[in-house]
Each structure stands twice: as C-alpha cells, then as structure tokens.
Amino acid sequence: MKDEYFKKIKKPSVTQQVIDSLTKAMIDGELQPGDKIPTELELAESMGVGRLSIREAIKVLVYYGVLEIRRPEGTFVCEGFSDIMLDPMLYGIILSKDKSLENLKELRLLIEVGVIKLAMDKYTEDDKIELMSAIEKFRIAVSKDKIDWMEIFEVDDLFHATVSKMGKNPLVSKINQLVRTLTRELRLQTVNNMVSIDEARTLYEAHVELARKIIARDRNNIYELVEHGYFYDKVDITRGNKDKK
Known part of the structure; x- marks a missing residue:
C-alpha cells in the first residue's frame, strides 16, 4: 500500500x-x-x-x-452501489442553508423528465400493463362521489413510482425517490388544493396524457408537459399545509 x-x-x-x-x-x-x-x-x-x-x-x-x-x-x-450511499445527500439538502422552493422545483423537473425519457426507451409490455393499471386506479379514485385527496396523492405517487421502475436504473430511481421525498409537502399541498377546487380530474387527465406519451415513445414537448402537470399555479405556497382536511 x-x-x-x-x-x-x-x-x-x-x-x-x-x-x-x-x-x-x-x-x-x-x-x-x-x-x-x-x-x-x-x-x-x-x-x-x-x-x-x-x-x-x-x-x-x-x-x-x-x-x-x-x-x-x-x-x-x-x-x-448501495442505496444508503445517497442518504447523506438527502440530509445535506435538507439542512442546506440555501435550500429554496424554486431550487427544489427545478431539481424535480430535471430529474422527472430524465426518468420519463428512460421509461420511454426501456419499457416492456409488462411495464405497459403496470402503467395502465396505475392509471386505472387513478381513474377510480377521481370518479368517486366523495373524493379523498390523500387517496389521489397515493395513486399519483404510484404512477410516478411505476414510471421510475420502467427506466430499469436503480440509481436513477433512488435519486428520483430522494427528490420526491424532498418535495413531498409541496406535492401534498398541490393535490389537496386541486381536489378542494374540484380539479382532481384535471390532475388525472394530465397523467393520462403523460402515460400516452410514454407508451407512444413521443418525446415532443415532454418538458413542457411535465412542468405543466405540476399545477404550481394552483398552489398558494404561503399557506403550507394548515388548510388540509
């Protein structure tokens, strides 16, 4: 040595x-x-x-x-590679003094677009079936007479976890999950607000369009589609989660 x-x-x-x-x-x-x-x-x-x-x-x-x-x-x-290697990164971001909502939004967009492109390149017929199953669960959740916003959040999470799995890259999936953990509160608030203003179906339709793009391997305007699907304009970021039901 x-x-x-x-x-x-x-x-x-x-x-x-x-x-x-x-x-x-x-x-x-x-x-x-x-x-x-x-x-x-x-x-x-x-x-x-x-x-x-x-x-x-x-x-x-x-x-x-x-x-x-x-x-x-x-x-x-x-x-x-071990998943635990990324844990210090998570804590580092959480404790970062210059962490901002805008930085997290940009990071989420960058990672999710990459995840979706990987899914387009690598998905199999079995993956396609699993993705459509996630979409069906989303449809059922938004079709109920009394919509549970937390159920909508869970099927939204399931959809994105399925897309991440389709990319068949454990490292990318772990980083994507890390980013989704960091943005969880913002995503919770978005879903809660969308449901409260009777736009749960709008959220569902955005995911249907995204699934269609993935299955068709259509990369056109994918960045804009993903960014629009965040519905940040529906969120009052100053309210936090105090209005959750």
Missing part, C-alpha cells in the same frame, strides 16, 4: 482527514472494490493519528455504504 495515501496528518478534524485519505485512495484506484483496507493499527501508525480517529472514520464510511466490516476477516471496500 502506497504511503502517500496514509501520510501523517497535521490538520484539525482528524477523523475527516482520515476519511478524505481513504476516499482519495479509492478514487485513485489504490483501493479497489472488494479490497481489504489496512488494519486499524496499521492506518494509525502510517497516518500518525490515534486509533480512535481511525475507528470513527471507518464507522462513517461503513454508514455511507463505502466500507463493510466482515468479522473476523477485517474491513473491505464495498462492491457495487
């Missing part, structure tokens, strides 16, 4: 410096997926730091899904 990755650390935030050193070794290819990393004692000696700092750094990287501990063999670099 090359010493350049595990040289003595002189800066503060020792645990973070250890994390950075291990990360750099992985980025540069010195540590490959499946490789066993040096022992706690070896890392502590080569970096000139305490074993506690090494232990804490390893705990963080295990939590991130980058390292895994296999007892009694040792600690190894994980192979492949």
